[in-house]
Amino acid sequence: MKKKESIETRQTAAIDRITGASPVIESVKRLIHQVAGSDITVLITGESGTGKELVAEAIHSLSRRRSGPMVAINCGAIPEGIFESEIFGHEKGSFTSADRNRRGYFEMAHQGTLFLDEIGEMPLSVQVKILRVLETNRFLKVGGTEEVSVDVRVIAATNKDLSQESAKGTFRQDLYYRLKAVNIHLPPLRERPEDIPLLVEQFAREFSERNNRPAPRFNEGSINILKRGRWQGNVRELKNFIESLIALSASSAITEQDITTRLSLSERSSNLPMVISRSPEELDRELLYRTLLELRSDMNQVKGLLRKLVEEKEFEFGTHFAHAEEAEAFSLDEMEREQIRRALQEFNGNRRLAAKALGIGERTLYRKIQRFEL
Numbered sequence: 001m002k003k004k005e006s007i008e009t010r011q012t013a014a015i016d017r018i019t020g021a022s023p024v025i026e027s028v029k030r031l032i033h034q035v036a037g038s039d040i041t042v043l044i045t046g047e048s049g050t051g052k053e054l055v056a057e058a059i060h061s062l063s064r065r066r067s068g069p070m071v072a073i074n075c076g077a078i079p080e081g082i083f084e085s086e087i088f089g090h091e092k093g094s095f096t097s098a099d100r101n102r103r104g105y106f107e108m109a110h111q112g113t114l115f116l117d118e119i120g121e122m123p124l125s126v127q128v129k130i131l132r133v134l135e136t137n138r139f140l141k142v143g144g145t146e147e148v149s150v151d152v153r154v155i156a157a158t159n160k161d162l163s164q165e166s167a168k169g170t171f172r173q174d175l176y177y178r179l180k181a182v183n184i185h186l187p188p189l190r191e192r193p194e195d196i197p198l199l200v201e202q203f204a205r206e207f208s209e210r211n212n213r214p215a216p217r218f219n220e221g222s223i224n225i226l227k228r229g230r231w232q233g234n235v236r237e238l239k240n241f242i243e244s245l246i247a248l249s250a251s252s253a254i255t256e257q258d259i260t261t262r263l264s265l266s267e268r269s270s271n272l273p274m275v276i277s278r279s280p281e282e283l284d285r286e287l288l289y290r291t292l293l294e295l296r297s298d299m300n301q302v303k304g305l306l307r308k309l310v311e312e313k314e315f316e317f318g319t320h321f322a323h324a325e326e327a328e329a330f331s332l333d334e335m336e337r338e339q340i341r342r343a344l345q346e347f348n349g350n351r352r353l354a355a356k357a358l359g360i361g362e363r364t365l366y367r368k369i370q371r372f373e374l
Contacts, residue, residue: 014057014058014061017054018051018058020198020199021195022192024191028055028186029058031182032055032058032184035059035182036059036063040181041153041154041182042056042184043155043162043184044183044184045157045162045183045184045185046159046185048159048352048353049233050186050189051234052117052157052186053115053117055186056072056157059113059155065112068109069110071105071109071112072115073115073116074117074118075122076352076362076363077118083122083123083126084142085104086104086105087106087130088106088139088140089101089107089141089142090141090144094141094144106133107150112152114154114155115155116156116157117157118157118159119157119162120158120160121362124171124172127172127175130175134178137149137150137152156179162176163176188234189231190229196223196226197223199235200223200242203238204246207243214252216246216249216252216253217254218254221255222254225256225260241262244262248262336372340354340358340368340369340374344369
C-alpha cells in the first residue's frame with residue numbers, strides 16, 4: 001500500500017510541476033494523461049523556456065516505465081562529429097581515442113524513456129539511423145558488427161517548425177512524420193497571462209524556501225505589470241526575474257514600484273519583460289539596433305585609441321600594421337568576439353537566442369565560442 005501511495009504521490013508531483021490553470025495548460029495535462037499509458041512517440045513543441053522537459057518528465061512518471069531511467073539529452077549541445085558515438089555508443093578501437101567500449105544514450109535508457117531535446121538540431125546524417133531505431137528498436141554501435149536491441153520509449157522536443165525544416169531539407173520528412181504521432185504544443189507565456197500569478201507564487205515560494213527566508217507578497221498592481229510582460233524567454237525568464245527581484249528586495253511585499261524600478265535598473269537586459277505597446281518583431285529590431293549602436297560606439301573609441309597610439313609610435317603592430325587603417329582591419333576578430341560576447345550576455349547565455357540575434361547558426365556560434373574562448 002505504501003508503495004502504491006508513493007508512486008501516486010510521485011506521479012501527482014510530476015504533473016503538478018506544470019503550473020497553470022489556463023484552458024490550454026489544462027488541455028496539455030489531459031493529453032499527457034492520455035498518451036502516458038502507451039509507448040507511442042511524442043513530439044513536444046514550443047518556444048524555448050516553455051517547459052517542454054517538464055512535459056516529458058510527466059509523461060515518463062505516469063507511464064509503465066516510471067521505474068526505469070529517463071535519459072535526457074540536448075541534441076544541439078553535442079558536436080556533430082561525436083553525435084553518433086554519443087547516442088549509439090562505440091566499440092573499443094573504432095576510432096583513435098576509443099580506448100574502451102562505451103554505452104550510448106539509447107542503451108542507458110533501456111526499459112525507460114529517452115528524451116531528445118532540441119531534436120531539430122540533430123545532424124542530418126544521424127537522422128536516418130534514429131528513424132531505424134524507432135521502427136526496429138535495434139542499432140549498430142560505432143565500429144560494431146552486431147546489432148544491439150533496446151526497449152526504449154522516445155520523446156522528442158523542439159522549438160523549431162519541423163515541417164518547415166523538412167521543406168528546406170534540413171530535417172528528414174519521414175522522421176518528422178514518425179515523431180509527430182502525437183504532438184503536444186506548449187504555447188508561449190505571453191499567450192496565457194492568466195497563469196502568471198500562479199507561476200509567480202510558485203517561484204517566490206520555492207526561492208524563499210531554498211534560501212530560508214519568508215516569501216514576499218506580490219500586490220495586485222505588481223502582478224498586473226508582470227501579466228503585461230512580453231517574456232520572450234517564457235517561464236524560464238519569468239522565474240529568473242522573480243528570483244532576482246526577491247534576492248535584491250529587503251521588503252516583505254513586492255509593489256509596482258519594485259517591479260518598475262527593477263526594470264529601469266536592468267533596461268539593457270533582454271531577459272526582462274517589456275510592456276507590449278509594439279509588436280514582438282519591432283521590439284526584436286530595436287534590441288538588435290541598440291546592440292549594434294553600442295558596438296559601433298565602442299569600436300569607434302577603440303579605433304580612435306589605435307590611431308593615437310600609432311601616430312605617437314607607442315604601439316608596435318609589426319610590418320603588416322604600419323598604418324592606423326591597417327590597425328582597424330586587425331580589430332575585426334576583436335569586433336566579432338565582442339559582438340558574440342554581448343549577444344550571449346544579452347540573452348543570459350542562451351546560445352539559441354544569441355545565434356538568432358547574430359544571424360548565424362547555433363553550431364557556427366558554438367565553434368566561434370570555442371575559437372574566441374568565451
